[in-house]
Amino acid sequence: MVSLQLKGVGAGYGRTLTVSGVTTPVFTGGEVVAVIGPNAAGKSTLFKRIAGLLKGPGELQLEGSRKGEAGIVYMPQDTSASPALTVYESVLLARKQHGGGWAVRPEDLALIDETLASLGIRDIAFRQLGELSGGQRQLASIAQTLVRDPEVLLMDEPTSALDLHRQLQVLAFTRELARRRGLLVFIAIHDLNQALRFSDQTLVLANGCLCASGSSSTVISTEMLSEIYQVNARVEPCSRGTLQVIVDGMVDEPAVA
Ligand SMILES: Nc1ncnc2c1ncn2[C@@H]1O[C@H](COP(=O)(O)OP(=O)(O)OP(=O)(O)O)[C@@H](O)[C@H]1O
Numbered sequence: 001m002v003s004l005q006l007k008g009v010g011a012g013y014g015r016t017l018t019v020s021g022v023t024t025p026v027f028t029g030g031e032v033v034a035v036i037g038p039n040a041a042g043k044s045t046l047f048k049r050i051a052g053l054l055k056g057p058g059e060l061q062l063e064g065s066r067k068g069e070a071g072i073v074y075m076p077q078d079t080s081a082s083p084a085l086t087v088y089e090s091v092l093l094a095r096k097q098h099g100g101g102w103a104v105r106p107e108d109l110a111l112i113d114e115t116l117a118s119l120g121i122r123d124i125a126f127r128q129l130g131e132l133s134g135g136q137r138q139l140a141s142i143a144q145t146l147v148r149d150p151e152v153l154l155m156d157e158p159t160s161a162l163d164l165h166r167q168l169q170v171l172a173f174t175r176e177l178a179r180r181r182g183l184l185v186f187i188a189i190h191d192l193n194q195a196l197r198f199s200d201q202t203l204v205l206a207n208g209c210l211c212a213s214g215s216s217s218t219v220i221s222t223e224m225l226s227e228i229y230q231v232n233a234r235v236e237p238c239s240r241g242t243l244q245v246i247v248d249g250m251v252d253e254p255a256v257a
Contacts, residue, residue, distance in 0.1 A: 009058030011049035029182035034199035071151030083130025
């Protein structure tokens with residue numbers, strides 16, 4: 001089973017470090033880890049460093065991997081595939097780019113079919129990326145990422161353009177894949193309710209530093225929401241028992257009488 005621990009990891013774009021000194025617990029395959037924090041906290045920067053797209057200090061301790069660093073797959077916020085490709089072509093290309101030669105095998109086609117069906121986008125398989133809605137493009141981008149056979153998956157705000165039903169569908173499918181295939185999944189996400197619902201662990205970044213880590217239900221608390229997000233909020237179970245953040249207002253906002 002794959003495992004990953006960050007030890008004193010940092011990264012930046014110029015001389016100064018945007019993210020520094022990030023040391024985490026050991027995360028193992030099958031887990032979903034939410035990475036949360038305010039805008040510009042450094043979540044994408046940290047993902048790019050883990051994926052090897054940025055250099056910086058510190059060590060990534062990756063163990064139990066079949067593919068080494070090639071097994072770490074980063075899904076950026078925007079898809080970079082050509083708008084002239086169809087959804088199917090872009091997913092097939094992504095599958096073939098991950099290695100294993102250019103011959104298309106029956107198992108490649110079966111995996112693509114299963115992925116498109118599970119994400120509910122079979123009906124747009126032969127439409128060009130350039131003519132899709134933002135949410136449809138995001139679903140295509142998720143499909144491109146999932147067929148790359150990742151061991152460690154870094155998803156950067158994968159549901160930001162999706163409607164509520166699609167968010168639940170995609171995150172449930174991703175968690176199920178993590179459990180079934182032993183993937184270690186990191187998801188940078190602003191929706192803390194989805195983080196509570198779908199992640200096992202949460203990392204909180206602020207100003208380029210790791211402020212907290214642990215089980216999501218412990219880390220996402222009234223105190224953290226006040227300190228990191230400056231909001232007054234409660235964390236309470238919904239009718240099915242899943243914890244939800246209920247926001248009463250901003251810390252500096254006067255209470256309504
Ligand atoms: N290519 C770049 N060159 C220079 N600075 C950058 C670059 N990309 C990001 N930054 C800076 O790094 C800091 C962290 O950005 P990053 O994208 O990692 O934050 P984030 O936590 O993912 O934010 P958000 O939630 O808004 O997506 C920001 O101040 C940003 O302006």
